[in-house]
Every structure is written in C-alpha cells, then in structure tokens.
Amino acid sequence: MKRIRLETKDICKYYAGELIIKNINITLRENELVSLLGVSGIGKSTLFNVIAGVTKPDKGQVLLDGHDITGQAGKISYMQQKDLLQAHLKVLDNVALPLFIRGMNKHKARLEALKYFEDFGIAGTQDKYPSQLSGGMRQRAALLRTYLFSKDIALFDEPFSALDAITKRAMHRWYLALMERINMAALFITHDIDEAILLSDRIYIMTGPPGKITAEITIDQPRPRAGEFLVSESFLNYKRKITELLAL
Amino acid sequence: MKKLPNINNLYPLFVLAGLLFVWHLITATGLVPGFMLPSPFDVLKAFGDSFSELMHHAKVSLTEAFTGLTLSIILALVIALIMDHFEGVYKAFHPILVISQTIPTVAIAPLLVLWLGYDMAPKITLVVLTCFFPITIALLGGFKNSDSDAINLMRAMGASKWQIYRYIKLPNALPGFFSGLKISVSYAIVGAVIAEWLGGNSGLGVYMTRVRKSYAFDKMFAVIYLIAILSLLLIKAVELIERKTMPWIYGLREGEKQE
Numbered sequence: 001m002k003r004i005r006l007e008t009k010d011i012c013k014y015y016a017g018e019l020i021i022k023n024i025n026i027t028l029r030e031n032e033l034v035s036l037l038g039v040s041g042i043g044k045s046t047l048f049n050v051i052a053g054v055t056k057p058d059k060g061q062v063l064l065d066g067h068d069i070t071g072q073a074g075k076i077s078y079m080q081q082k083d084l085l086q087a088h089l090k091v092l093d094n095v096a097l098p099l100f101i102r103g104m105n106k107h108k109a110r111l112e113a114l115k116y117f118e119d120f121g122i123a124g125t126q127d128k129y130p131s132q133l134s135g136g137m138r139q140r141a142a143l144l145r146t147y148l149f150s151k152d153i154a155l156f157d158e159p160f161s162a163l164d165a166i167t168k169r170a171m172h173r174w175y176l177a178l179m180e181r182i183n184m185a186a187l188f189i190t191h192d193i194d195e196a197i198l199l200s201d202r203i204y205i206m207t208g209p210p211g212k213i214t215a216e217i218t219i220d221q222p223r224p225r226a227g228e229f230l231v232s233e234s235f236l237n238y239k240r241k242i243t244e245l246l247a248l
Numbered sequence: 249m250k251k252l253p254n255i256n257n258l259y260p261l262f263v264l265a266g267l268l269f270v271w272h273l274i275t276a277t278g279l280v281p282g283f284m285l286p287s288p289f290d291v292l293k294a295f296g297d298s299f300s301e302l303m304h305h306a307k308v309s310l311t312e313a314f315t316g317l318t319l320s321i322i323l324a325l326v327i328a329l330i331m332d333h334f335e336g337v338y339k340a341f342h343p344i345l346v347i348s349q350t351i352p353t354v355a356i357a358p359l360l361v362l363w364l365g366y367d368m369a370p371k372i373t374l375v376v377l378t379c380f381f382p383i384t385i386a387l388l389g390g391f392k393n394s395d396s397d398a399i400n401l402m403r404a405m406g407a408s409k410w411q412i413y414r415y416i417k418l419p420n421a422l423p424g425f426f427s428g429l430k431i432s433v434s435y436a437i438v439g440a441v442i443a444e445w446l447g448g449n450s451g452l453g454v455y456m457t458r459v460r461k462s463y464a465f466d467k468m469f470a471v472i473y474l475i476a477i478l479s480l481l482l483i484k485a486v487e488l489i490e491r492k493t494m495p496w497i498y499g500l501r502e503g504e505k506q507e
Contacts, residue, residue: 052404074406084398088419088496097415101407129496149405 002029004066005153005185006051006076011060013046019210020046024060026204026213028153028185035188035196035203039246043211044189048157051187052078064153077149080157083142085130091141092126098149113148119181120144121174136167140174153185161192172198176224193246197238198225205245215245286466294466295473301455302474308451309444310478312368313436316375320432323376324383332391332417333409349381354442361447371443371451378439379432386428390421423497426490433482437475 006028013021021043028034038044049055051062053073062070069075077098085094092110093100095117099109117123122133122140130138139159146154160168172195179186190196196203197219205215219238221229229235268288274280275287286294295302327345331338353374360370394417402412437452444453452471459467491498 054400054404073404077405078401080397080401082397084395084401086398086415086419088422088494089415098405100415101402101405101411129500131496132500 002031004029005064006187007063008047008051009061009063011047011050011057011062013043013050013055013057015046021050021211022208024211024213026187028187030152031183031185032201033179033186033188033199035190035200036206037190037193037196037203037242037246038206038208038211040191042206042208044191044206045157047211048078048155048189052076052155075150076153076155077146078155078157079142079146079159081159081162083130083138085138085141085145087130089130090126091122091128091130091133094130095141095145095148097145113144116144116147120147120178134167135163136171139163139171143175147182147184152183154187156186156188156190158190158192159188160195161190168195173227175199180224193239193242194230197235197242198230203242205242207246217241217245283463284465286469290466291469291473294464295470298467298470302452302470305450305452305455306474306478308368309437309440309453312371312440312443312451313375313482315368316372316440317379317432317436319372320376320379320383320436321429323380324387324428327380327384328387328391328421329413331388338388345381345384348377353378353439357443357446360443366447366449371440371448374443375436375439378435382428382431382435383425384428386424387421390424391417394420422494426486426493430483430486433486434479437479437482441475 004027006026008024008026011021011024012019024047026034026036036044036047046055050057053062053069053071053075056071060070061068064075085091086097089097092113096106096109096113099112100106104112114126117126120140120143122137122144125133125137125141130141133141143159160171163171176199188196188199200219203217203219204213205217206212207214217238221234271285271288275282275285275290282290331341356377357370357374360373364370364373391413398416399412402416407415440451441453441456444451445457448454452475456468456471459465459471
C-alpha cells in the first residue's frame, strides 16, 4: 500500500448556524487520483476550502504527511474552474508566480518554470499574455502553476467544467497522459460522473445535506485509460452504480 | 472593408474651426466691440508677441502643476493603501474625503496664500488638494474590486500582503489609476493658475491678472489658449505612458486576442 499523503479527520463545518459538511474522512495516497463526487451545493467547495487552508473547520483536522495543517494556507495548492491567470503577467510569469512568492530569484524561477512548458503542452506560449491563449491552454498553464507550487500534491475544484465538451475531453486525455509522466497525488472535486470515472483511482460519493461521505468506489481499470473505456461495459456499470448511490 | 484614413480624428477639428469662424464673425461684424472680445486672430497675434513672457510664466505654473501632481500621486497611493488595508480607516475617512471635495478651491485659495506666503507652496498645495482625490478614488476602486478568488489563491500559495498588492491589487488598479490621473492632470494647471490669481510674483495666473487689469484682453485670451494647449498635451502624455505601462491591454494586435 502506498503512503498516505493527505488525510482529513472528522471535518465539520457550520455556516450561519447550519451544518454544511459532517464528519468528512478521506485519504489521498501517494500518486493517487481521488475524486469527490456530489451534486452542486452539497458542500464540496466548503471542504475544498478547508483542505486548502483558506477556511478553518469547526471540528476535525487536516493532515499532510501526518502533520496537522488545519487552517494553514500555503501547504497545498489548488486549481479551480477559473484559471486565475493574471492578465498583466506573461504566461511564463503567471506560471512561475508560486516560485516568485516563495522568494526564488526571478531569473531562476523563470528557467525552472520553462523546463515544464513542453511537458504541459504549452511550449511557445511563454511570452504571450493569457488573453492570447485559448481556454484549454489557459487551464494547462494554470495546472503547471499549481504543479510548480507543490509538485506532488494538488487539489482540483471542477477545473475543466468551464470548458466546452470537446475541449474538456481533450483536456482529460491530455491530463491522463501527463499523469503517466509526472507523479502527483490529486484530489478532484467534481459533479461530472464521467470525468470522475475516467480519471480516478477511487471515488468518494458525497450526499446530503449536510454533506457527508456515503460511499467509496474503487475504479479497477488499468492505466493509461483510452477512449474506449468511456463506452465500455465496465464504465457503464460504474456509472449505473454511482447514479444509484447519488439517488439520481 | 478598407477604412478611410482617420477621418474620425478630423471631426473635432472641423467643429473647432467652425467655432473659431463664428467667433471671428461676431467680432468682425462689430456685434461685440473689439476691446471687449478680441478676434481669434488678435489673440493669435498677442500669443506671438508675448510668447517669451508666456513661456516664462508657463514654466512657473508647470513646475507647480508637476510638483503638485507628483505629490498627489504619492499621497493618493498612501491614502488608498491605508484605506484598503484597514477597513475601519476606510469607513471613518471615506465620507470626510468626499466632503473635502465639496469645498470650492477658489474659497480656500486666499487662505492658503495667507498661511503659506506668496511663493510656490500655496499653489502646490492647491494643486494637491484638487488632484489627489480622483487618483485616490480610482486606486481604491481598483484595490477593492480585485478578484477575491485570485487573492485567495495567492494566500493559499503563501503570499504576503505586499505580494498580493504587487501581483494582484496594484496591477488591477492600474487602468483606473490612469483614468483618474487624466482627470487630475486636466485640473492641475487650472488649479495652479487659480492659486496664482490670488497672489504671487510669476506664473500664468499672475500674468493673467496683470493683463486683465490693463484691459489687454487679447493677451488674456492668449493665456487661456496656452492653458488649454498645455492641459491637452499633458493628457496626451498620460495616454502615452498608459499605453507603454499596460502592454497586456494595448500591446496586443487585433485578432491576437482569443476572447
């Protein structure tokens, strides 16, 4: 069994007197991709903010490599639907931003960031401004920025949900191929069942309210997962099961 | 479609020429006597005749305007940073800041001369009083409406307060800052001139009072011409700097933008 990187223990969070998420226990292992699947408004983003350290939980702990990081920002980076690239910075500087923040020499930071442009499929864009890039390219740049912040672990909050269906498929394929080359433990928060099955090693099903984990499914499918998997019998079986669990 | 070469830029020139022509007609027909309203050509002649004098006084007024503007920018930046950083300060001082702008500058100018003497100090003070406000409001607006998701992400990446200003808030305030600066620049020279009306040894305002008292209205209009031209040049200069400072807005050729 691989080493546990990230763990949440009995996390509860109230908002305006109401319980939003209840006793959330999840684990994320080394180099594993885990999805948290649930309908919109179930508290996924609340949990996300707690793990990212942006908000404090009312109860429970967040552990990273066994250390308590509850309420501490700056430990795990995240990526959202909005790419949050800064319009005034060239793509290279946008991507190197976490290194700048860490206080790395600018020249060194740029060289370090540039090493990954090829792998992340954005070679040649370094001197452009974000407004000159397509939505898919911008998400790739955002992912590289996330990767440069904390190389081997990241949170994703519906990162591809703003993209059109075809671009989204392309991004999935690209993401899966990328994960073959780099080691990264990723926690995906999503409401897209297909996306969860295609990308994940494990899926937590979140229902409510209040939001709680009601099931855990392991996707036993070898990698790399090709396009045929999406239309295979086993894919449909997973989908049927999840649909039932979500009570859709 | 092929566009006609900048015909749009010519429209205001046509209107301006038309207005000058009407002005000329009014004076040429004697509708208004010449000693009360000189014709545009008289003004142009006066402009040429008193050119060296005008330049001498313009130098003083411009010095005051520039010093005042520089101080305004610094002051505006400090005030905006403090008010953005401390919510309490914002709540306490925002109304006062607005009230300060309702006081007519003409009313406090004599007091400033009384307090600060006949040199440049009262003029610069008046320029600052009129100029800092538009810049402060613009900067504050830019800071306040910065994307909170971007700020949260910066925090999650461990950014310091200063780094959040450096990478998010200041760049976000830049377009507004230049809009505010353009307003302030157009006020700056006028502000200096108004302060000079009330006392001093040199400057366009002093010169203006002097020629007015000797009923040399052609020279007075020449000063007005000059003030208008100088203000326009300053606004143009700000626009140029704006374009250079924000290449991500102005540097991209049409068709290069994806969205």
